[in-house]
Amino acid sequence: MSAYLSIRNLSVALKGGGPILRRVSLDVHPGQVHGLVGESGAGKSMIGKAVLGTLPRALQVTGGEIWLDGVNLETLPPSERRRRIGATAALIPQDPLTALNPSKRIGPQITRRLVDILGWSRADAQNRALELLAEVHIPEPARVMRNYPHELSGGMRQRILIAAAFAAEPQLIIADEPTTALDVTVQKQILRLIAQMQARHGTALMFVTHDLGVVSKVCDSLSVLYAGLVVENARMRRFFTRPIHPYSAALLAATPTYTDPFGSLKPVPQNVITAVETEVSQHDRRTGA
Amino acid sequence: MRDARADVRRPVGLRLWLSGGWLSLLTLAAIFAPLIAPQDPLAQDLFLGRLPPFWESGTEPGFYLGTDSLGRDVLSRILYGARLALIVALVAGTLTCLIGATLGLIAGYYRGWPDRIISRFVDIWMAFPPVLFSILLIAVLGPGLVSIIIAIVIIDWTRFARVIRAEAISQGAMDYVASAQVAGRTKFGTMLAEILPNVLPTIVALLTLEMGIAVIIEAILSFVNLSISTDSPTWGGMISEGRISVHQAWWVLVFPLITLFLTVLSFSQLGEGLKDRFDPVLR
Ligand SMILES: Nc1ncnc2c1ncn2[C@@H]1O[C@H](COP(=O)(O)OP(=O)(O)OP(=O)(O)O)[C@@H](O)[C@H]1O
Ligand SMILES: [Mg+2]
Numbered sequence: 001m002s003a004y005l006s007i008r009n010l011s012v013a014l015k016g017g018g019p020i021l022r023r024v025s026l027d028v029h030p031g032q033v034h035g036l037v038g039e040s041g042a043g044k045s046m047i048g049k050a051v052l053g054t055l056p057r058a059l060q061v062t063g064g065e066i067w068l069d070g071v072n073l074e075t076l077p078p079s080e081r082r083r084r085i086g087a088t089a090a091l092i093p094q095d096p097l098t099a100l101n102p103s104k105r106i107g108p109q110i111t112r113r114l115v116d117i118l119g120w121s122r123a124d125a126q127n128r129a130l131e132l133l134a135e136v137h138i139p140e141p142a143r144v145m146r147n148y149p150h151e152l153s154g155g156m157r158q159r160i161l162i163a164a165a166f167a168a169e170p171q172l173i174i175a176d177e178p179t180t181a182l183d184v185t186v187q188k189q190i191l192r193l194i195a196q197m198q199a200r201h202g203t204a205l206m207f208v209t210h211d212l213g214v215v216s217k218v219c220d221s222l223s224v225l226y227a228g229l230v231v232e233n234a235r236m237r238r239f240f241t242r243p244i245h246p247y248s249a250a251l252l253a254a255t256p257t258y259t260d261p262f263g264s265l266k267p268v269p270q271n272v273i274t275a276v277e278t279e280v281s282q283h284d285r286r287t288g289a
Numbered sequence: 290m291r292d293a294r295a296d297v298r299r300p301v302g303l304r305l306w307l308s309g310g311w312l313s314l315l316t317l318a319a320i321f322a323p324l325i326a327p328q329d330p331l332a333q334d335l336f337l338g339r340l341p342p343f344w345e346s347g348t349e350p351g352f353y354l355g356t357d358s359l360g361r362d363v364l365s366r367i368l369y370g371a372r373l374a375l376i377v378a379l380v381a382g383t384l385t386c387l388i389g390a391t392l393g394l395i396a397g398y399y400r401g402w403p404d405r406i407i408s409r410f411v412d413i414w415m416a417f418p419p420v421l422f423s424i425l426l427i428a429v430l431g432p433g434l435v436s437i438i439i440a441i442v443i444i445d446w447t448r449f450a451r452v453i454r455a456e457a458i459s460q461g462a463m464d465y466v467a468s469a470q471v472a473g474r475t476k477f478g479t480m481l482a483e484i485l486p487n488v489l490p491t492i493v494a495l496l497t498l499e500m501g502i503a504v505i506i507e508a509i510l511s512f513v514n515l516s517i518s519t520d521s522p523t524w525g526g527m528i529s530e531g532r533i534s535v536h537q538a539w540w541v542l543v544f545p546l547i548t549l550f551l552t553v554l555s556f557s558q559l560g561e562g563l564k565d566r567f568d569p570v571l572r
Binding site: 053079082087090095104 | 472486
């Protein structure tokens with residue numbers, strides 16, 4: 001089966017500075033969930049942003065290919081790239097508080113891409129939005145459509161963002177730590193909701209998180225990232241029984257929910273960190289970065 | 290599940306009523322000045338010089354707020370002066386806002402080289418002392434309505450540019466901007482459709498404040514005799530003339546001063562009030 005999103009040797013660097021992503025390669029298959037784990041600052045978000053074309057100004061893609069549905073995005077002119085991404089991919093952002101435009105009502109924020117990019121009629125888009133809001137368990141969808149973001153709770157807003165992401169039936173959704181800004185009880189609901197929606201709509205999902213416990217529940221495959229370097233790409237079952245890379249193994253051992261739920265959080269041992277740091281600098285020397 | 294926040298109603302507020310009321314009144318007075326002014330604002334009559342306001346003894350009928358040393362009616366002059374003050378406020382305020390806010394928005398949203406150029410320009414600009422700068426400008430351009438407006442725009446656009454740039458930077462970092470671009474909006478489209486509505490409350494507040502400032506600058510320039518030709522009545526000119534004879538005829542100074550004060554205050558209060566009302570997020 002061919003991948004829907006296929007990243008090959010993607011390098012991203014600070015403009016006039018050091019590398020952020022180091023020849024990252026990974027695949028996300030149609031209808032499957034691919035996890036992206038790594039500690040804070042490893043570059044998880046930047047992979048998503050490189051795909052969507054929303055890298056921060058200070059960063060740039062310095063090499064590699066991003067194949068989306070058989071087309072290398074890096075070779076497309078910007079407008080065509082934007083159109084293609086807009087028509088086939090969507091984002092569930094990390095922070096529901098800043099992800100909705102505060103000065104616009106909810107309704108247009110969901111329907112806009114349906115009308116603008118996919119050319120739906122306003123009425124169709126409206127109905128579709130109502131349908132999806134109901135699907136993500138929003139009570140009184142018609143009323144919520146007329147609300148401003150600040151009138152709704154964080155959990156509600158994240159549901160709305162999920163509805164908005166699925167509205168145009170994208171082939172690929174990138175969810176960047178979609179639950180970290182929410183409190184623990186809501187996190188579970190939202191996670192379950194994303195998993196249900198993904199299964200029902202058969203969307204390919206790239207799921208960014210630093211929680212292996214979450215990965216074990218929702219993903220089919222994963223990439224482990226350290227300092228912008230993919231240390232391991234693995235299918236789910238194999239990873240949790242036989243992680244290949246020592247850093248993956250240490251990360252797995254450090255996840256209390258998987259090994260034993262009552263165990264304390266063990267830090268990744270220093271010798272493993274040293275080993276993986278060495279690997280990163282060897283990689284840089286080899287690629288001349 | 291549903292938040293009660295949606296149900297909060299915001300009262301219009303006394304501040305908005307009072308400031309809006311005063312400015313509406315003034316606007317009507319300016320428009321209809323020829324109809325409602327009791328006297329010709331330029332008519333001099335030395336026999337009617339320094340008449341006190343109506344509640345004191347020794348007044349003449351029809352000269353409600355007294356006359357100046359040349360016998361010109363203070364009320365009529367204030368009414369006609371409102372025309373100039375409001376024209377300057379409206380035109381200079383709007384132009385300043387358009388230029389400053391546009392540059393600020395571009396600098397704050399696009400960053401990079403447009404920002405470097407605009408910000409450098411603002412820094413250099415602000416190194417000039419503004420009043421001196423305006424006096425110099427009028428001296429070069431020659432007095433007149435157009436010169437005043439040009440002077441105000443040239444001096445004050447940096448205020449908008451700085452504030453709006455800062456706001457655009459903070460809005461640009463929000464996730465909704467990235468989402469809009471993923472959803473296929475162009476950069477320019479994002480700026481207009483996503484960022485602008487969120488900085489609009491600030492623009493409105495600054496605009497009304499700027500109108501107040503324009504009124505003051507116009508008054509200052511007339512005060513130092515650099516405004517319109519001396520025979521068309523201006524508040525600043527009246528204040529300047531009234532200052533000389535304040536011991537013999539306080540009303541010539543005090544009434545235009547109060548009008549100026551209330552007008553400038555109303556503009557700034559209106560701005561604050563409108564900002565609160567326009568802002569969808571409760572503060
Ligand atoms: N705007 C920026 N300018 C310069 N460097 C940046 C910028 N944003 C991120 N970086 C750098 O890119 C690297 C990767 O950041 P990224 O946000 O992808 O990490 P992450 O894995 O998503 O972490 P987290 O779990 O905290 O979200 C970090 O080292 C960070 O310092
Ligand atoms: Mg991140």
